[in-house]
Amino acid sequence: MRTKLTATAATISTCQSCGACCAYARDWPRFTIEDDDDIARLPPHLVEPDGSGMRWTGDRCAALSGDIAVHVACTVYADRPDVCRACVEGDDACNMARARHGLPAITG
Numbered sequence: 349m350r351t352k353l354t355a356t357a358a359t360i361s362t363c364q365s366c367g368a369c370c371a372y373a374r375d376w377p378r379f380t381i382e383d384d385d386d387i388a389r390l391p392p393h394l395v396e397p398d399g400s401g402m403r404w405t406g407d408r409c410a411a412l413s414g415d416i417a418v419h420v421a422c423t424v425y426a427d428r429p430d431v432c433r434a435c436v437e438g439d440d441a442c443n444m445a446r447a448r449h450g451l452p453a454i455t456g
């Protein structure tokens with residue numbers, strides 16, 4: 349998800365027009381199974397000072413660009429934490445985050 353900001357409207361994926369899970373809770377984009385090398389690939393300014401996960405700024409992960417529910421991109425997509433990879437369109441976590449932002453659940 350969230351690969352390019354230059355995609356045309358016709359090619360924007362559900363995630364690229366959402367971003368709700370990236371703006372759900374400060375402790376969502378936390379590190380779990382990442383090792384030191386994984387974390388070192390991330391820009392230091394996008395990591396929480398205590399190393400617990402991605403930095404949270406305002407109401408969202410600092411790595412998220414764009415406007416939620418319009419068009420977003422993860423600026424560290426290739427190196428994003430495992431919890432971000434694990435959140436899949438239409439699963440319980442996804443729909444919980446979408447509900448927080450007033451977006452309809454993804455079903456089917």
Ligand code: SF4
Pocket residue numbers: 349362363364366367368369370435436437438441442443445446
């Ligand atoms: S909440 Fe669901 S649809 Fe939205 S970006 Fe996350 S995984 Fe994608």
Ligand code: SF4
Pocket residue numbers: 369370371377402409410411412413421422423424425428429432
């Ligand atoms: S690292 Fe990327 S995918 Fe994960 S919460 Fe931040 S912007 Fe979203």
